[in-house]
Amino acid sequence: MERTLAIIKPDAVARRLVGKIIGRIEEAGFRIRAMRRVNLSKGDAEGFYAVHRERPFFASLTDFMSSGPAIVMVLEAPDGIKKWRALMGATDPAVADAGTLRKDFAESIERNATHGSDAPDTAAYEIGYFFAGIDLT
Numbered sequence: 050m051e052r053t054l055a056i057i058k059p060d061a062v063a064r065r066l067v068g069k070i071i072g073r074i075e076e077a078g079f080r081i082r083a084m085r086r087v088n089l090s091k092g093d094a095e096g097f098y099a100v101h102r103e104r105p106f107f108a109s110l111t112d113f114m115s116s117g118p119a120i121v122m123v124l125e126a127p128d129g130i131k132k133w134r135a136l137m138g139a140t141d142p143a144v145a146d147a148g149t150l151r152k153d154f155a156e157s158i159e160r161n162a163t164h165g166s167d168a169p170d171t172a173a174y175e176i177g178y179f180f181a182g183i184d185l186t
């Protein structure tokens with residue numbers, strides 16, 4: 050079993066897509082090991098996306114991520130990191146495969162509905178950013 054950090058981003062929460070996205074997560078066979086609604090400050094978003102701080106979209110991304118509530122979750126499945134990224138689809142919904150969450154729900158490359166960790170080390174950092182060990186027993 051492998052855990053990954055998933056976020057339903059503020060664009061999708063504002064459009065009341067939480068239930069649909071969680072339904073797709075469960076249909077795909079993930080276990081939701083932890084889940085919480087958060088209102089990120091600009092600083093919280095900057096800390097979470099620190100690896101992207103030199104990117105031209107960093108200021109806009111962190112404004113967006115702190116613009117409204119988001120849902121953070123720890124998902125678990127065999128090969129969970131890759132499996133969640135496959136369910137989300139490509140970062141840019143314009144090139145995401147049919148049947149993926151971003152194809153179906155994302156508005157743009159930035160307002161792209163969901164986030165997922167990209168590797169085991171980032172999953173460990175991102176899970177620890179939102180959840181304590183006691184939340185994951």
Ligand code: CMP
Pocket residue numbers: 101106110140158159160161163164165
């Ligand atoms: P996510 O998977 O959360 O990882 C980083 C985020 O930055 C990404 O989803 C998008 O929301 C955003 N992002 C990535 N590339 C771009 C881009 N070229 N322009 C704007 N936002 C981007």
